[in-house]
Amino acid sequence: MTxxxxxxxxxxxxxxxxNDDLSFSVETGEVFGYLGPNGAGKSTTIRTLLGFQSPTExxxxxxxxxxxxxxxxRAAKRRIGFLPGEPAFDRNVTGEEFLDYQAALKGDSRREELLExxxxxLEKQIREYSTGNKQMLGLVQAFMHDPDLLIMDEPTSGLxxxxxxxxxxxxxxxxxxxxxxxxxxxxxxEVRRVCDRVGIIRQGRLVTVEDVDTLLERGGKRVQLHTAEPLRESDLALDGVVSFERVGREAQFTFTGEYNALLRALGEHDVVDLEIDEPPIEEVFMHFYGDVNGDTGETESTGEQRDADDA
Incomplete structure (x- = not known):
């Protein structure tokens, strides 16, 4: 059973x-990431699934x-733990009083384990909590009755x-x-570190559902570097360089090719500083899933071209 x-x-x-004609399944015993930029429709999906609002279709x-x-x-909710995107607490109670109330509703067999x-x-009133402390309190209440299914909206926000x-x-x-x-x-x-599969939603529509390794292979890495002399895209001569931009001696691009080849190419230049990170989620959409009109979005521009476009 899914x-x-x-x-x-x-x-x-x-x-x-x-949300527009969403169809997907989450298998029992997996971590499924629901990925998309803010405003994509993620929270709407969660609210509908949990019955806080009725689906249109x-x-x-x-x-x-x-x-x-x-x-x-109601039968399903007894076996579900839920963490909303913006947990709502009674600000005038302490964290301990809040958990006591939740325990009376659904149980708390794992409470002490989670508080470690x-x-x-717990001794402070929630009005005195930082954003991170509120999030931790929300996590404890979501897991403490040992549910079979956890549904969470941006669970690491504020941590x-x-x-x-x-x-x-x-x-x-x-x-x-x-x-x-x-x-x-x-x-x-975040999805990369913990998920087995991922569904990507953009502007209310499901773009794809795939395993995380496939997503990362498509997404590549975001490379930012500072060189002693200005670097041109032609200086790299590599497959997999996407959206190369340069301002002065600082360049950035998304790289989906073979990383050893990138390091060899960079070794031919005087690199002052280098940073390699996950690409912003918007870039994954733009370069690999197309824009809302169905274009691939795989355009390349220099810093000078970008400045002209901005003007």
Whole structure:
């Protein structure tokens, strides 16, 4: 049985399609990343799946339960942990009082274990919490009743890098223990570290569903470098250089080719500084999935051309 099954799901607001004919499935025991830029329709999908709003068209099941049937949806929710994108708390209660209330509703068999990993100051009123502490409190409540399916909207938002890594490790362990995780993100690197498969949504439509290795192969790396002498794209003469731009002695481009070849090519130049990172998610869309009109978007420009276009 699949943990989540979505078929032709659409949600319209005053004629605007926030979700447009979505169809995908999430297998039991996998971490599935729902990836897209802010405003792509990720949160709308989650709110519809959990019954906070009704779909305009289409259907979906959670753990085999039809989300359009209130009785079945309630049965599914007993086995689901949920972390919204912006958790809403009563600011006048302490973190401990909030968790006590949640425990009375759904149980808290894993509460102490989770509080060793995520450490919100339970004795303080939530009004005194930082964004990161609120997020950790939300994570504890999402997992503490030991659910079979976790649905989370931007779960690492506000966490510092150390807690992000704690969360990523914990998520992989939960997957290995048989849990199913569905979470939205706009950060490609986050999805890369923890997900088995990914669905990409753009402007309300599902662009692709594929395994993470395939996504990374297409996405390449974003290269930024500073050279002693200005570097031209022709100086590299490499396959896989996309969207080369240069301003003075600083150049940047997306590289989808063979990395040893890139290093050899750069070795012929006096490199002052070099940074290689995941490409912004918008670039993955632009270069590999096309724009909204179906164009590939694989255009290349120099810094001078870009300046002229901006003018």
């Amino acid at each position: 943990a989540i099954e979505v078929s032709g799901l659409s949600k319209a607001y005053d004629g605007f399609l926030a 289409g259907s979906a099941t959670l753990l085999g339960h039809d989300i359009s049937n209130p009785v079945e949806l 990993l995520f450490t919100p100051p 510092d890098p150390l807690k992000q890594e704690v969360f990523n490790t914990f998520l992989r362990e939960e997957r290995d223990a048989g849990k199913t995780v569905f979470f939205s993100s706009h950060i490609l690197g």
